[in-house]
Amino acid sequence: MASIKQRGNGKWRARYRDESGKEHARHFSTKREGQRWLDEQTAKIITGTYVDPRAGAVTLSAFYAEWAPRQVWEPLTEVAMNVALRGCTFADIELRKVRRSHVESWIKGMHSRGLAASTIRTRANNVRAVLRAAVRDKLIGADPSEGVTLPRARKVEQSMRIPTPEELRSLLSTSEPWFAPFVALCAFGGLRLGEAAALQIGDVDFLRRQIHVRRQVQRQPGGLVRISPPKYGSERTIVAPDALLELLSLHVRDLGVYGEAGWLFVGEHGNPPHQNTIHYWWKKTAAAAAVEGVRLHDLRHFYASGLIAAGCDVVTVQRALGHARPTTTLNTYGHLWPDAEDRTRAAAAGLMEAVFADSADRLRTVAP
Missing domain, CATH: 1.10.443.10 (Intergrase catalytic core)
Known part of the structure; x- marks a missing residue:
């Protein structure tokens, strides 16, 4: 149910009831502005993206304290999540008031303190998981950390x-x-x-x-x-x-x-x-x-590089290292595998070895 009426002071009062029957109202200078707002709220209710404007009054830290105990985490994951939330500079701000600028300032602060890019990315992703949970619970309409630029980590082949x-x-x-x-x-x-x-x-x-x-x-x-x-x-x-x-x-x-x-x-x-x-x-x-x-941990890289040099395929190396997915192995060690040029050159060399039994035959056959 939605309606818009003009009040005695000339303002237009737009109001609607959400899915729970709660009434919401706002005042506008023109009827067009009020109707646009009503149309937006009605569309959100119909598409299932509606969020009660008052739902996000809880702070990030308070929501985390209620949400975290329900999660199935390994002990080290729980420790990492707690560290990220303790260091989050907007943890005590109401969710509905958290802006992209808050997230950017937090990221910049960690970078200025000299934290490694991988550490910053891990902490940012952990806080982002909480914000996305708040979106799913319809406490906020969007994740304010979405699209925030994180520091780039060094290329694997440079840092390994x-x-x-x-x-x-x-x-x-x-x-x-x-x-x-x-x-x-x-x-x-x-x-x-x-x-x-x-x-x-x-x-x-x-x-x-x-x-x-x-x-x-x-x-x-x-x-x-x-x-x-x-x-x-x-x-x-x-x-x-x-x-x-x-x-x-x-x-x-x-x-x-x-x-x-x-x-x-x-x-x-x-x-x-x-x-x-x-x-x-x-x-x-x-x-x-x-x-x-x-x-x-570099000894593990030594082992992986030896398997790759010996010609082991991606799945074999993945299983030997205990990676969850082959993509993890490729992302970590892909630069150690021979590329297409290397394989083509080796294949062509093998063909020549098969045709020419020894160097004398080769020289005698191909000499002008």
């Missing part, structure tokens, strides 16, 4: 640091006896830090030459650890080289395993080590090996 075989050899030779197998698992099995830390003796199948990735270690407040499935559901089976299995068998023979679960590596209180412990030993090892600029 793949250690050389010589650097890896130096790292392994200077590692503590218990830490060398950990480094090897990351470099020759592609395991993430938390996955390697969570390995149990039962995960290593020496007979079938396989390593099963079934869990990961996550650090909890107070230095405690939490055991959970690998990120993004990336449980997988690694086809292990014999030399890696031999290194693990020597580790078990010389140092044993820990606890009833049979952890291969141990940290505080008999638990597997968390990331702070591993990072300490990694920095100590890298310094002793005089290897600079290499992170432990």
Whole structure:
């Protein structure tokens, strides 16, 4: 129901009732302006895009406090979401009053403080998820962060640091006896830090030459650890080289395993080590090996680059690394695969090798 009438003061009063029967009214200088407003509100009701102007009176932080407990998140996701909302400069502004300028100022502030582009993008996307939830709940009509420019991250091929075989050899030779197998698992099995830390003796199948990735270690407040499935559901089976299995068998023979679960590596209180412990030993090892600029995660890049150089296809590399989708593998390592020119040149070279048995035949056949 909608109507428009002129009042005694000459103003035009337009009013309508929304889907819940609540009445809304506004005053206009002309009948045309009032009718245009009524037409807009009626169209929104008909198309299902109508939002009660008073619904967005709740602040972003208050909406998040009510919305977040309903979400199914991994612990680290929840931590990241909380960090993003705590640092959001417009968290205490009513949703209906949040403007694109608020979002832009927040992004600019993070950039001015020197935060990495990837960190800014993650925090912006986390806050954007909350704003989009408010749109779906019809608290606001549109997401004010839509289209806001985020800082560009460096190209993967420019930012990726793949250690050389010589650097890896130096790292392994200077590692503590218990830490060398950990480094090897990351470099020759592609395991993430938390996955390697969570390995149990039962995960290593020496007979079938396989390593099963079934869990990961996550650090909890107070230095405690939490055991959970690998990120993004990336449980997988690694086809292990014999030399890696031999290194693990020597580790078990010389140092044993820990606890009833049979952890291969141990940290505080008999638990597997968390990331702070591993990072300490990694920095100590890298310094002793005089290897600079290499992170432990770069060993995973070393593994991936080796698979690609050996001719493994995208799906094979995806499964070995535990990526959720092949596109993730391509986005990360696509620059390492040979391009069309490389493949064409190699194919043509193969054809020539098949036709000309040796260099003498080649020269004799093609010489003028």
